[in-house]
Amino acid sequence: KKSFRVVVLPGDGIGPEVVAEAVRVLETVSAASQDIEIKLETHQFGGAAIEAVGEPLPASTLKACQEADAILLGAIGGPKWGVNAKVRPEPGLLALRKALGLYGNIRPANFASKSLLANSPLKPSIAEGVDIIVVRELIGGVYFGTRKEAGVAPDEDTAWDTMTYSVPEIQRITRVAAQIALQANPPLPIHSIDKANVLATSRLWRKVVTETLQAEYPQLTLDHHLVDSASMLIVANPRKLNGVILTENLFGDILSDESSVIPGSLGLLPSASLAGAPSVADATSPDFKPTPGLYEPIHGSAPDIAGNGIANPIGTILSAAMLLRYSLGLEKYAQAIESAVRKALDDKASGGFELRTADLGGSVKTSEIGDKIVEIL
Amino acid sequence: KKSFRVVVLPGDGIGPEVVAEAVRVLETVSAASQDIEIKLETHQFGGAAIEAVGEPLPASTLKACQEADAILLGAIGGPKWGVNAKVRPEPGLLALRKALGLYGNIRPANFASKSLLANSPLKPSIAEGVDIIVVRELIGGVYFGTRKEAGVAPDEDTAWDTMTYSVPEIQRITRVAAQIALQANPPLPIHSIDKANVLATSRLWRKVVTETLQAEYPQLTLDHHLVDSASMLIVANPRKLNGVILTENLFGDILSDESSVIPGSLGLLPSASLAGAPSVADATSPDFKPTPGLYEPIHGSAPDIAGNGIANPIGTILSAAMLLRYSLGLEKYAQAIESAVRKALDDKASGGFELRTADLGGSVKTSEIGDKIVEIL
Numbered sequence: 001k002k003s004f005r006v007v008v009l010p011g012d013g014i015g016p017e018v019v020a021e022a023v024r025v026l027e028t029v030s031a032a033s034q035d036i037e038i039k040l041e042t043h044q045f046g047g048a049a050i051e052a053v054g055e056p057l058p059a060s061t062l063k064a065c066q067e068a069d070a071i072l073l074g075a076i077g078g079p080k081w082g083v084n085a086k087v088r089p090e091p092g093l094l095a096l097r098k099a100l101g102l103y104g105n106i107r108p109a110n111f112a113s114k115s116l117l118a119n120s121p122l123k124p125s126i127a128e129g130v131d132i133i134v135v136r137e138l139i140g141g142v143y144f145g146t147r148k149e150a151g152v153a154p155d156e157d158t159a160w161d162t163m164t165y166s167v168p169e170i171q172r173i174t175r176v177a178a179q180i181a182l183q184a185n186p187p188l189p190i191h192s193i194d195k196a197n198v199l200a201t202s203r204l205w206r207k208v209v210t211e212t213l214q215a216e217y218p219q220l221t222l223d224h225h226l227v228d229s230a231s232m233l234i235v236a237n238p239r240k241l242n243g244v245i246l247t248e249n250l251f252g253d254i255l256s257d258e259s260s261v262i263p264g265s266l267g268l269l270p271s272a273s274l275a276g277a278p279s280v281a282d283a284t285s286p287d288f289k290p291t292p293g294l295y296e297p298i299h300g301s302a303p304d305i306a307g308n309g310i311a312n313p314i315g316t317i318l319s320a321a322m323l324l325r326y327s328l329g330l331e332k333y334a335q336a337i338e339s340a341v342r343k344a345l346d347d348k349a350s351g352g353f354e355l356r357t358a359d360l361g362g363s364v365k366t367s368e369i370g371d372k373i374v375e376i377l
Numbered sequence: 378k379k380s381f382r383v384v385v386l387p388g389d390g391i392g393p394e395v396v397a398e399a400v401r402v403l404e405t406v407s408a409a410s411q412d413i414e415i416k417l418e419t420h421q422f423g424g425a426a427i428e429a430v431g432e433p434l435p436a437s438t439l440k441a442c443q444e445a446d447a448i449l450l451g452a453i454g455g456p457k458w459g460v461n462a463k464v465r466p467e468p469g470l471l472a473l474r475k476a477l478g479l480y481g482n483i484r485p486a487n488f489a490s491k492s493l494l495a496n497s498p499l500k501p502s503i504a505e506g507v508d509i510i511v512v513r514e515l516i517g518g519v520y521f522g523t524r525k526e527a528g529v530a531p532d533e534d535t536a537w538d539t540m541t542y543s544v545p546e547i548q549r550i551t552r553v554a555a556q557i558a559l560q561a562n563p564p565l566p567i568h569s570i571d572k573a574n575v576l577a578t579s580r581l582w583r584k585v586v587t588e589t590l591q592a593e594y595p596q597l598t599l600d601h602h603l604v605d606s607a608s609m610l611i612v613a614n615p616r617k618l619n620g621v622i623l624t625e626n627l628f629g630d631i632l633s634d635e636s637s638v639i640p641g642s643l644g645l646l647p648s649a650s651l652a653g654a655p656s657v658a659d660a661t662s663p664d665f666k667p668t669p670g671l672y673e674p675i676h677g678s679a680p681d682i683a684g685n686g687i688a689n690p691i692g693t694i695l696s697a698a699m700l701l702r703y704s705l706g707l708e709k710y711a712q713a714i715e716s717a718v719r720k721a722l723d724d725k726a727s728g729g730f731e732l733r734t735a736d737l738g739g740s741v742k743t744s745e746i747g748d749k750i751v752e753i754l
């Protein structure tokens with residue numbers, strides 16, 4: 001039996017509640033499998049770690065994460081650690097991303113169940129069938145270039161930031177997008193987004209994405225959109241961008257958030273941050289190697305509803321499915337979880353259980369969602 | 378009688394067709410007014426100028442624009458002058474923006490008529506009552522900072538762009554937003570958008586916007602949104618951003634395009650690019666000074682339908698209304714045009730003429746829209 005180590009970071013607010021359900025799902029998969037075993041260990045992180053040991057990313061947590069095959073995170077932050085607090089949870093997350101080299105951020109936007117179409121702010125005719133995976137470069141670009149604050153000499157009246165990209169940085173994120181496109185059958189089209197009519201980094205982006213795919217993945221289709229035009233398309237005709245959206249850090253920040261509101265509740269959506277391109281090989285094949293990654297729902301710690309057991313755990317459960325798919329090479333189990341989630345959400349008329357947590361206008365509890373998904377599995 | 382000079386640049390494709398209707402509207406206003414007179418003169422620009430004299434912005438056109446109180450532009454570009462053409466129309470527009478110092482780009486997104494609600498990709502309940510004016514800084518930021526292309530030594534593998542802002546650049550665009558907010562009664566709230574949790578330029582932006590409004594416009598309300606969060610809000614709950622969105626060049630490029638798809642047809646939307654903050658004083662008051670500006674619909678030259686007389690002239694006619702409001706201090710006439718447009722579009726049940734050009738699924742001709750609006754005026 002192959003054994004995988006998964007570090008669990010429950011974090012703050014509703015984090016522990018939603019993570020608990022995803023952990024049950026992973027335990028169910030581990031118990032069911034003949035070939036693999038998933039070992040889970042929980043560590044302190046975020047505000048919870050600040051309370052316990054005075055820092056958001058304790059050395060022992062970092063070490064465990066570095067040795068793990070994958071990490072499952074709930075959410076961090078809360079009113080106790082506001083903008084003016086001396087020690088804050090968020091820098092712990094940025095430090096963890098950086099320390100693990102998590103350069104590939106993956107954010108799907110799709111409907112976990114057709115029955116949720118009515119929750120979209122878009123008209124059903126526009127929203128139906130939207131199935132976008134945003135692949136965002138996460139540790140480069142204007143987030144990490146040199147910058148100068150105003151108030152610093154010379155030129156105290158001026159601030160600047162540098163947006164910078166190198167050929168290898170663009171190559172490796174292109175490979176992440178390509179491998180994700182290839183995990184689907186038929187492979188997904190790739191839509192690369194830039195602002196090549198203005199930016200030098202975008203011109204390099206467009207060139208390297210094109211050349212890398214032509215040389216290494218000639219079977220994939222590629223088109224290019226300007227970021228302004230892509231931001232229109234996501235609202236006006238998002239199905240045109242179905243497949244993989246591949247883009248740099250800042251554009252990815254904006255476009256992944258924009259597309260994530262299409263399904264109607266942030267509580268439904270998972271994310272992954274990867275330190276490599278996911279393998280298309282199966283976990284059981286001899287040459288399989290896990291791709292380290294951190295998985296978390298896209299919602300925050302929602303301190304206002306924490307402790308009530310009413311948070312939607314589906315974003316975290318689908319993050320666990322992504323963990324199985326991208327880090328552990330367990331596509332089969334990822335799909336099983338996704339179809340269990342679909343069944344839990346589908347309306348009764350189409351054979352589902354029509355479970356709705358508060359964010360979807362219902363009154364089903366966090367643990368009832370977990371119960372039902374485990375039961376279906 | 379006060380006399381104003383307006384330069385008309387019909388441009389390419391459907392440009393001349395839509396501009397012709399807006400010119401009739403301006404002539405109607407000029408003829409109707411006791412106090413002011415608008416002198417229109419037409420000049421060559423864009424592809425049309427390349428054909429005629431070999432360059433998109435002839436010296437005589439630039440000179441006329443520099444001496445004018447305002448400029449009305451149709452659209453430029455077309456297949457004859459593709460990406461690989463030696464001389465292209467678009468650099469003429471960027472050169473004109475730069476030469477005239479048009480640092481304030483104004484892009485409203487609203488429904489010219491309630492009867493168009495059904496055209497929105499958003500659900501009616503979400504789209505109803507959306508009324509956003511995006512004020513985008515147009516000649517600073519990462520568009521105009523120093524940059525290095527890849528392939529240039531040292532570090533041939535790397536490209537970079539610099540995003541830069543100075544205190545005076547932010548002050549002057551803040552004043553544009555404030556004056557626009559003040560032209561409405563009651564004044565509009567201002568929503569400033571940045572990425573202050575990451576960028577030095579955004580931290581300066583937030584500080585200068587806050588200080589400028591506090592010192593010079595204490596009566597206006599201001600809030601701040603991060604650009605990722607704003608891009609969600611524009612889809613999920615755009616009415617929350619009703620009022621003036623104030624932002625820097627790149628964010629404004631993305632967010633103004635995103636919000637412009639809410640009304641359902643790009644053919645409806647006008648824009649302005651100003652070289653100063655518009656006056657709240659009326660054209661007839663003794664101390665009134667025109668604010669130089671360039672006005673154009675947000676759509677392109679649409680070569681595929683050019684010459685058929687079926688383009689929607691409303692974006693250009695509403696651009697003429699903005700010209701009267703922001704450059705010439707003729708709010709009264711701007712409103713008269715806007716209400717004539719509304720009446721032309723409103724459905725018959727609510728007393729309108731329900732005119733629909735092809736972009737709105739109808740078969741009304743460009744000139745019929747112009748006829749009707751002139752008639753109503």
Ligand SMILES: CC(C)[C@H](C(=O)O)[C@@H](O)C(=O)O
Nearest residue numbers: 090094143252253574575605
């Ligand atoms: C908190 C912030 C720096 C971060 C980002 O912009 O990357 C967040 O918006 C995200 O997308 O994870």
Ligand SMILES: CC(C)[C@H](C(=O)O)[C@@H](O)C(=O)O
Nearest residue numbers: 197198228467471520629630
């Ligand atoms: C053509 C391009 C450089 C331009 C911009 O990004 O400013 C366009 O998108 C616009 O918004 O006017």
